[in-house]
Amino acid sequence: MTVLARISVGVIVERQKAASAWIDFLWRPVAVLPGEPEARPWTILSSDGNATRFYAGSAEMELHRSETAHYLSNLTSGAPSIWVTLRRSDGEMPYRLFAVTADPTEGESFAEAGDDIVEALPMPEPIRDLLAAFVAEHHVEREFVKRQRDRADPERMARQAVRREEDGGT
Numbered sequence: 001m002t003v004l005a006r007i008s009v010g011v012i013v014e015r016q017k018a019a020s021a022w023i024d025f026l027w028r029p030v031a032v033l034p035g036e037p038e039a040r041p042w043t044i045l046s047s048d049g050n051a052t053r054f055y056a057g058s059a060e061m062e063l064h065r066s067e068t069a070h071y072l073s074n075l076t077s078g079a080p081s082i083w084v085t086l087r088r089s090d091g092e093m094p095y096r097l098f099a100v101t102a103d104p105t106e107g108e109s110f111a112e113a114g115d116d117i118v119e120a121l122p123m124p125e126p127i128r129d130l131l132a133a134f135v136a137e138h139h140v141e142r143e144f145v146k147r148q149r150d151r152a153d154p155e156r157m158a159r160q161a162v163r164r165e166e167d168g169g170t
Contacts, residue, residue: 004138005063007130010037011084011097012045013056027095029056029084029119034126042093054093056086059100063131068139070103071131080123080131083107087116102131 010033016026030053039045041057061082063071074080083106087098095117101107102123111118123131 002064003062004065005130005134006060007034007063007102007127008036008058008060009033009082009100009127010035010039010058011056011100013054013086013095013097014051015054016051027086027117029086029117029121032082032084032100032121032124032127034124041097056095057097059097061100061102061127063102063134065138067103067106068135069142070105071135072139074102074104074123075128075132075135077104080128081107081120082123082127083110083118083120085110085116085118102127 011029012031012033014028014030016028018024018026036058037055039055041055043055045053045055047053081102081104083099083101083104084097085099085107086095088094089096098116099106099110101110107118107120110116
């Protein structure tokens, strides 16, 4: 698929102390920012006794002409969202920013795999405006055509059953 446009975003991630004997912290994306903030990835933004917020870094949402129906569905859902995926990392931080998308089907597909952390976050208005402009320019409404099945021919089906019996049931 050809990428026609890209939208740069920044992602805020929160690390919260876990009330568990098996893990120390819970990680989750909590916000998407329009554009690319000048902060370095994994800069601490705020911290209190239980939670720390980080600027996780920036990513580019790739927009494709073939996905405009999904973008339109997202925009008209009443709660437009951006799906952010964090994936385990062997680096200094236990997770890395893996993907950011406005396509609901792609976002949901990330949730199916392994131990990725996927969150649907509210879409900021400037990003909503850019996505709406992309859809307005590239979306082509396609008529849904329901395929019709051929009607079964009972005579033909009966002949096949007789032939199978004659062949010894194969």
